[in-house]
Amino acid sequence: SYVLTQPPSVSVAPGQTARITCGGNNIGSKSVHWYQQKPGQAPVLVVYDDSDRPSGIPERFSGSNSGNTATLTISRVEAGDEADYYCQVWDSSSDHREVFGGGTKLTVL
Amino acid sequence: QVQLQESGPGLVKPSQTLSLTCTVSGGSISSGDYYWSWIRQPPGKGLEWIGYIYYSGSTYYNPSLKSRVTISVDTSKNQFSLKLSSVTAADTAVYYCARTGYSSSWYNYWGQGTLVTVSS
Numbered sequence: 001s002y003v004l005t006q007p008p009s010v011s012v013a014p015g016q017t018a019r020i021t022c023g024g025n026n027i028g029s030k031s032v033h034w035y036q037q038k039p040g041q042a043p044v045l046v047v048y049d050d051s052d053r054p055s056g057i058p059e060r061f062s063g064s065n066s067g068n069t070a071t072l073t074i075s076r077v078e079a080g081d082e083a084d085y086y087c088q089v090w091d092s093s094s095d096h097r098e099v100f101g102g103g104t105k106l107t108v109l
Numbered sequence: 110q111v112q113l114q115e116s117g118p119g120l121v122k123p124s125q126t127l128s129l130t131c132t133v134s135g136g137s138i139s140s141g142d143y144y145w146s147w148i149r150q151p152p153g154k155g156l157e158w159i160g161y162i163y164y165s166g167s168t169y170y171n172p173s174l175k176s177r178v179t180i181s182v183d184t185s186k187n188q189f190s191l192k193l194s195s196v197t198a199a200d201t202a203v204y205y206c207a208r209t210g211y212s213s214s215w216y217n218y219w220g221q222g223t224l225v226t227v228s229s
Contacts, residue, residue, distance in 0.1 A: 031215075033216070035156075042222050043156065043216070044219075045216060045217050048213070086156055088215070098146070098209075100156040101155070
């Protein structure tokens with residue numbers, strides 16, 4: 001089955017840029033989606049189809065995807081961005097059609 | 110605005126069957142444009158896709174759970190349901206219902222989640 005690998009944690013100071021990676025075999029050929037999850041809450045979609053933002057998501061959130069790595073970039077990080085972030089793809093090559101990464105805890109220092 | 114709401118017992122005994130229902134409001138489950146999904150998250154861990162169903166009844170399941178999972182739909186009630194048999198403590202998790210597109214794969218609507226604990 002397809003595997004997505006995320007770093008367990010990323011730390012960044014307020015106002016700086018956070019980059020969260022999601023690794024997978026030839027992930028650049030797939031559409032990657034990103035979710036933000038705060039404690040006790042359901043995940044919220046922040047980026048879909050590699051780099052598109054749903055309405056209401058700040059422009060500070062952006063995404064890219066190439067080769068074996070997709071990246072969620074959060075510019076001008078704020079304290080309110082502290083959360084867990086998950087990447088997700090649809091794997092058409094197997095029965096395990098929806099795959100989530102293990103998640104990355106973003107800590108704002 | 111589409112809303113999803115999970116309901117069902119919060120405590121299930123080992124070896125029994127976990128049963129949850131998701132009620133959809135603000136949109137029809139029969140629209141044909143979406144898959145209706147179950148996703149779970151063990152305490153302190155990541156998200157795991159369980160499976161989804163199309164309004165017609167077509168289902169797709171996570172192979173690791175396939176032998177124990179049944180997802181069904183009741184279009185008359187605008188609901189879909191999850192049954193997970195032979196549960197163990199490892200099935201303790203927050204269970205979410207969510208919606209993904211038929212021709213897209215992101216989840217833009219989620220229920221609030223419901224914690225199901227497996228314990229005697």
